[in-house]
Structures are given as C-alpha cells and as structure tokens.
Amino acid sequence: MENEPAPDIELIENDGEVTLSIGGEQAMQAWERDLMWTSADILCRHGRDFYEVGLGLGLSALRIAANPATRSHTVLELFGEVEDLFRARHPDLPGTLSIERGDFFQRVFELPSESIDGMFFDPALDMDVWKDEDLWRRTMPEVVRVLRPGGVFIPFFSTRPDLRWQYLPHFRRIHVERHPYTAYDTTEYTYGTSGDAYIQCFYKD
Secondary structure, three states, rough: EEEEEEOOOOEEEEOOEEEEEEEEEEEEEEEHHHHHHHHHHHHHOOOEEHHHHOOOOHHHHHHHOOOOOEEEEEEEEEEEHHHHHHHHHOOOOOOOOOEEOOOOOHHHHOOOOOOOOEEOOOOOOOOHHHHHHHHHHHHHHHHHEEEEEEEEEEOOOEOOOOOOOOOHHHOOEEOOOEEEEEEOOOOOOOOEEEEEEOOOOOEOO
16 A cells, blocks of 8 residues: 555635545544544543554544653654645654554564553544454454554544444454544534544553
8 A cells, every 4th residue: 555656635714614635535524523523632641652543634643642651652654745745734742653664564563562541543544444354354453463462552533333344353442432523514524514523542461
C-alpha cells in the first residue's frame, strides 16, 4: 500500500465545517473532536507511552501528547500531505509528540515487543483492506505483541453497537462506552448524523 500513488488530499473548510478529504472521500471531520478526545483520555489512563495509527486532523494526537500522564506519543501517518496540513495548522507541537511516516501493515512487524501502553487506531483505509481477513489475521497478533501487559488497543469510534470482527478474536476483555454525537448534515461515513457512538477499548491480559 505504501508504494501506491498517493491520492488527492485536501483540507476543506466550508460554512464552519472542516473536512479532511483523502481520495475524494471524507476521511475525518472536526465534529469528531469530543469523541476523539474521550478516546484519547481513555487511552491515557493505561500508561505513559502511546502509539497512534493515522494522524487525520490531529485531534487525538494533540490530546494524548498533552495529557500529564504521557511520556511519549508516536503517530504513524502514511501520507505526507496529511502531515503537512497538520503542521501548517499546528507549528508548535508538544515535546512528547513525534510523527513518523510509513505503512502500518509493514511497520507493526518492526515495533519492539511490549514497548507501548496503548495504541489508538484510526487510519484511512480502503474498504478492500477492511475486508481482507488474511491481512487482519496476520496483523492483530503483532498489535498484541507490541502492547505491554495491561495495555489497550482503541480503534476509532463506531456509530453501530457492533464489536469489530477484525479485533475481537485477539482480546478477551473489552470495555465499551456509549456517547452521543452530532455530525454535520453533510457527513457521509456515519449511520445517521446524530445518535450514539461507541468507543471500544480492547485489553491485553
């Protein structure tokens, strides 16, 4: 995936709405802030060294990096244009935050075992990647390997109360929190533009 041509990436600001568009699709919008912050706060309850996959608008990255408990937070982003847009809006970053470039499905095999307390997972992926059972079967054991005992894996929120099959077989204990949300009227990637969102936290025993 890292060698494929980069899609068109732009930050669209219109009528008070902020959208990160990747390949013509809505990758992330600013209305997600409270849900991203809540996810970040849950992550930070479980240690001090964290890893994030997918920078997006940087809402969770900045929240995690600024948490008093955080010693280090590394964000892996596939697209340089996304990082450039983020740095243009946030030129002064916390010292705890570092941003790396790379493809997670390759990089995860290089990460040291039991090196982080928590991983926040919110990359922009094509649907064929989400449906690739072999890919997830190879990848998720590596995620578990990288987590310290008691560490957590938190994927981006869902607007359906379903545990994601990609992660479920690899964890015995899962915590789910329900939070209300209101998206933009133009939002295309949620099940409805208001309702309940579900934050799932998977624990490594």
